[in-house]
Amino acid sequence: MEISTRALWTLIHGMGFGGLYLLACSGALVELWRRYDPAAPAPVSRRDETFMATYLLVMAGLAWLAVLSGAYIVYPWYRALPPPGTLDLHGYPQQLLIADPATSGWHELGMEWKEYVAWLAPMAITMAAGVYLRYKGQLRRLPALRNAVLGFVLISLVAAGIAGFFGAEIDDHAPVRGGAILHWMQKG
Amino acid sequence: MEPLESSPAHAAPTIPNGSGAAALLATGLGALSLALLSLTADKSPAIKDAMIFYAPTGPLSGVTTSAIGIWLLLWLLLDLLWRKREVALSRFAVLAFVLLLISLLLTFPPLAHLL
Numbered sequence: 162m163e164i165s166t167r168a169l170w171t172l173i174h175g176m177g178f179g180g181l182y183l184l185a186c187s188g189a190l191v192e193l194w195r196r197y198d199p200a201a202p203a204p205v206s207r208r209d210e211t212f213m214a215t216y217l218l219v220m221a222g223l224a225w226l227a228v229l230s231g232a233y234i235v236y237p238w239y240r241a242l243p244p245p246g247t248l249d250l251h252g253y254p255q256q257l258l259i260a261d262p263a264t265s266g267w268h269e270l271g272m273e274w275k276e277y278v279a280w281l282a283p284m285a286i287t288m289a290a291g292v293y294l295r296y297k298g299q300l301r302r303l304p305a306l307r308n309a310v311l312g313f314v315l316i317s318l319v320a321a322g323i324a325g326f327f328g329a330e331i332d333d334h335a336p337v338r339g340g341a342i343l344h345w346m347q348k349g
Numbered sequence: 350m351e352p353l354e355s356s357p358a359h360a361a362p363t364i365p366n367g368s369g370a371a372a373l374l375a376t377g378l379g380a381l382s383l384a385l386l387s388l389t390a391d392k393s394p395a396i397k398d399a400m401i402f403y404a405p406t407g408p409l410s411g412v413t414t415s416a417i418g419i420w421l422l423l424w425l426l427l428d429l430l431w432r433k434r435e436v437a438l439s440r441f442a443v444l445a446f447v448l449l450l451i452s453l454l455l456t457f458p459p460l461a462h463l464l
Contacts, residue, residue, distance in 0.1 A: 232413065237405030270458050277387045277456040280413050281380050284420060285449065288376040291424075295368050306369040309442035313376065316449050 162347075166340035167238050174235050175328050178227035182282065183325055185220045186318040189289070190311065192216070197300045197307045205298035214297065217290035224283035224321070231279065231328075238337045239272070254335035264334050271327035279324035285317035367431030370441040375427050377448030379420020384455035386412040391461060 164172075192213060196205060243253045250257040258268040289310045293300070300307040390397045390408045400411030454460055 228413075232406050232409055233403070236409065240407060241405075273458045274456055276409050277383065277412070278453060280383055280416070281449065281453060281456075284376055284379055284383075284417070288372050288424075292369050292372045295372075296364055299364055302363070303366055303369060303438065305439040305442045306366060306373070309369075309373050309446060312442075312446045313373070313449065316446075316453060320453065 162345045163342050164345065165338050165342055167235075167337045169343065170230065170234050171332060171337045174227060174230040175325065175332070178223050178230060179321065179325050179328065182220060182223040182227055182286075183318065183321050185216070185223065186314060186321065189217060189220060189286075189314050190318070193300075193307065193311050193314065197298075199301050199304050199307075201301070205301065210297040214290070214294055217286065217293050221283060221287045221290045224286050224317070227321075227324075228279050228283055231324075232276070235337055236276065238339065239331075252339050254331070254337055257335040258331070267327070267331050267334050271331055275324045275327040275331075278320045281320040282317040282324070285313040285320070289314050289317075365431075365433055365435050366438045367434040367436050368428055370436045370438050371427035371431045372424060373445035374441050375420060375424035377445030377452075378423050379416060380452035381448045381455075382419045383412065383416035384452040386416055388455060388461050388464065 195201065196203075196209060196213075238254075240255045241253055243250060243256055247253070250260055255268055255272070257264075258272075259265045292306065292310055296303065296306065300310070386400070390400045390412050397408045400408035400415070402414055403410040455464075
């Protein structure tokens with residue numbers, strides 16, 4: 162069993178940082194909705210506050226790691242240009258996609274949307290974490306602020322979902338491959 | 350019933366809502382700057398070239414770095430201005446959310462190509 166370093170980085174970027182971020186979004190939405198509702202019966206304890214602050218900070222970390230690893234590690238491999246006369250475009254995913262009308266949309270719509278929309282997620286969740294660190298349990302007495310934070314977390318989920326969907330499809334049609342091969346298991 | 354020290358929201362002094370409004374509005378404007386920079390880099394070859402901060406990543410590097418810089422600077426400035434004040438939070442929250450939605454739409458290539 163083997164994997165190329167580029168494929169491994171794509172996995173770390175998409176399924177690691179991005180996938181974990183998407184999973185974490187639902188938890189943040191539920192917690193902000195349920196526990197910080199002005200009418201919620203139970204008080205917000207110091208333990209709740211520490212948990213929520215840590216949770217949002219970890220989410221922000223995941224979101225930044227996802228976009229930074231995508232933009233500065235995986236994306237340069239994706240958009241690399243082949244030397245003139247190259248016929249086999251499998252090492253050049255962007256060129257491979259746009260060379261075929263049946264797949265060009267994955268770049269022209271998918272990647273061109275994904276490369277920018279993804280950045281809304283770390284911005285929105287960092288804002289949510291910053292607001293939470295400042296107000297903590299007092300979010301309950303500021304329903305407009307709590308609702309706006311919820312809205313931003315929801316938009317960050319949508320943005321990360323768009324990026325994740327197109328990332329998975331693009332990697333399916335023109336995977337980023339190459340670099341050193343890592344052998345995980347060998348027979349004999 | 351929980352002890353008082355485990356219910357800090359009820360014990361802590363009330364924080365003015367200005368910081369919250371500053372964070373929301375700065376993020377809405379930061380998101381809009383991201384969308385507008387990506388749009389202008391797409392339309393203007395000169396801006397596209399100027400946005401190449403790191404060649405392997407292309408204009409994406411400059412657009413995102415500039416937008417993040419604008420966002421953080423706005424957040425800092427608005428927070429300094431509003432942190433001790435009560436402001437019209439609902440109005441700023443709606444405005445920030447609308448800006449974020451517009452940004453989301455402006456990054457959608459078919460819509461961006463129409464502009």
